Amino acid sequence: MENKIFGYVRENGKIGVRNHVLIIPVDDISNSAAVAVENIIHGTLAIPHHYGRLQFGKDLELFFKTMIGAGSNPNVAAAIVVGIEPKWANKIAQGIAETGKPVEAFYIEKNGELKTIEKMCRSAVRMVEHATSLKKEWVNFSDITISLKCGESDTTSGLASNRIVGRFTEKFLQNNGTVLFGETTELTGAEHIVAQRLKKEEDRNKFLKMFNEYQELIKEQGVDLLGSQPTEGNIAGGLSTIEEKALGNIQKIGNAKIDSALDYGEQPVGKGLHFMNTSSAAAEAVTLFAAAGAVVHLFPTGQGNIIGNPIIPVIKITANPNTVKYMSEHIDLDASGLLNLRENLDHYADCLWNKIIETANGKFVKAEILKHREFVLTKLYPSA
Amino acid sequence: MAFYKFLVHKEGDSVGIATDDLQPHEKVKGKVLEGEEEYEINVLMEIPLGYKISLKDIEEGEEIIEYGEKIGKAIKPIKKGEMVHVHNIKSIIWGGNKDGE
Known part of the structure; x- marks a missing residue:
């Protein structure tokens, strides 16, 4: 490679x-x-x-x-x-x-x-x-920071596109790369797996504190997120519960261990895989990842989320053949061949690797070509 | 290899995911993602691509397993070959005190 x-x-x-x-x-x-x-x-x-x-x-x-x-x-x-x-x-x-x-x-x-x-x-x-x-230079691929967040997920995300990102992530980390992921609420039902993967006890406690704080915030409102999680699009795509959505979500980090847990907007220290407390709303999360230094974002989607970011290219990967067919102007990598086992996981992880290199070298992704520039700030509470 | 019409995340899961539109009375084959385990199921109803198919008879209240983990519980009995979705399962974490309808 x-x-x-x-x-x-x-x-x-x-x-x-x-x-x-x-x-x-x-x-x-x-x-x-x-x-x-x-x-x-x-x-x-x-x-x-x-x-x-x-x-x-x-x-x-x-x-x-x-x-x-x-x-x-x-x-x-x-x-x-x-x-x-x-x-x-x-x-x-x-x-x-x-x-x-x-x-x-x-x-x-x-x-x-x-x-x-x-x-x-x-x-x-x-x-x-x-x-x-300014002149460009040849540098190590693994010296860039890449962020992960999926959206408009469906069951094809957990079966294929998120797993491709997960296999890529494992390989990129083996090459000493840096990766950020987040989506605190969309880990509900899979938070125990994320907690187990954190290498350090203090980070595990910090992660669970951030996770539980959000669960409490939901409870304080006297509601649960049933009705907004899974979203209408998720349900239309076959996802039935938040647990199922979360288990599909964490396929994006493969089997990798997590080096640290960061709060909103904290900069990662060192290379490796870092969890960041973020909203699960696509534009808010990608904006925070970009602020923490990510220069390319990987966005697996099922039903077809069309998000972009002004500062970093957002690469869309889908395995849903209908999304490929009807939303092709948004999709950078068609991975539908993994659903019918026409090609295997490693093949697509390699395709993604090449796609990121091509993007890093200057080729525009679909979201850039379509001028999708969603820069959205995360608000923690109302202004004065 | 469009031979398989559904895929299963982990051996022992109670559901698989249709990777093609499934028709009633169709006998379809499926495969686990990692491993050699194969399945053959009689489809009982229309199940569109991306929707879940039950791999076994499931009782009301029984936990539904996917990825080798709990994804919810049945709010009514589900027969092997039926579709599994929001009409017959619900989250264990959220909506616990409601009917889940």
Whole structure:
């Protein structure tokens, strides 16, 4: 198997596979300026979102981790931050600057939006010149971080697409790679297996605490997630219970052991396989993985989830022949041959390996071609 | 090898998954994912691709096993060859005090 990719070695030594000049709005009311710059300056990419005002406590901490993490992602060559006020814009820019990449902050108060857009555009011209002058290098495939999250799962996910990702993950970890996975609620019924796989006792306790906290939160609402888990799409695809869905879900990590348990937005320390506390909503989870340094995401689907991310390519794998037939513009790897045993698991794990290398070397995935750029922040509780 | 029309995650599971649309009165063969174990079942009703087929007679209240783990329990008796889904099984963890209908 090929084990080199042609990627970008960033100032801090991390490997990126895309080369964005990212325009980061601090808050909802700065989205307009960020998008304006994206429209004017070729080679820039805005990541509009709905929050960044009056957040506080742990929710605010997670907000900063996510925004700084997005700008720090190795797929980003340079970043421009824009907020209504200087303080939070500067805080995010300073966090990103620690990676050594070029970053500038702007604020709209006392300037007005139009003047701010002009300043940002002038900065963006320099940033794009810088980004496009960077040269790619041959580096080890295993030096990148890959994240995992499935969606619109059905029984073909647990039978095939998630298992292919699992077999790939085992091989990638044997090659000293780094992998992130999460989806706390969608482990319900399989949490004992994840707990057993954690290498360290302290991580096992941390994982179970995070898992149980969410179960308690559900109970406090006086409900259970029956009705939303499994989703309507899952049930239409043959999944009957959350336990069945969760057991299919964890096929994505194969038989691998887990090196650490991270809370929302925590950066993994060291290589290996890391669990992160995340929502099971696709865009929220992928946004957190990207903020934690993942540069490629693997997304097995059954019924056909169409999610993408602005910063990292999201590779879709399905084994459902109907999804391949009706949703081909979203699918990067057709693994339906595993259902009728036409090909075996190792064959498809190798296909996926090659697909990721091809993607890392620059080929666009379907979600990028279709401009799917879901950047969605996780909120822990309402803003003040 | 479209010879097999359903697959079973683990030996000892009570359900398999249809990998083709199954028709009533059809006799179909299935196979366990890892291993050599094969199955032959008389299909009792229409079971679309991706839906579960019962590999044995199951009593009301009995645990349903897939992946070698509990995925729920039967809320009515299920015959070998019948479809297994939300109409006849429910989660053990969530919805425990409800009828599961």
